[in-house]
Amino acid sequence: MKTLNACKDCHYLTEKDRCPLCSEQTVNRWRGYVIVLNPEKSQIAKKMNITKPGKYALKVS
Ligand SMILES: [Zn+2]
Incomplete structure (x- = not known):
């Protein structure tokens, strides 16, 4: 598995240097994650x- 980076703004996990959702910079210092399948149904x-x-x-530093 490739190393994932997390978006500093929306916390989206991606292999890219920039978030595909909000174009914010991504960092490799993060902890824990959630998989969201149905955002409208998820608390x-x-x-x-x-x-x-x-x-x-969950946490991005
Ligand atoms: Zn983002």
Whole structure:
């Protein structure tokens, strides 16, 4: 598995240097993640303001 980076802004996990969702810079210092399949049905997604399905880091430093 490739190393994933997390977006500093929306916490989206990606292999890219820039977030595909919000174009923010991504960093490799993050901990824990959630997989969101149905953002409109997920309480965590609501809390984290996630609107698109994907993997998201819980903590980004
Ligand atoms: Zn982002």
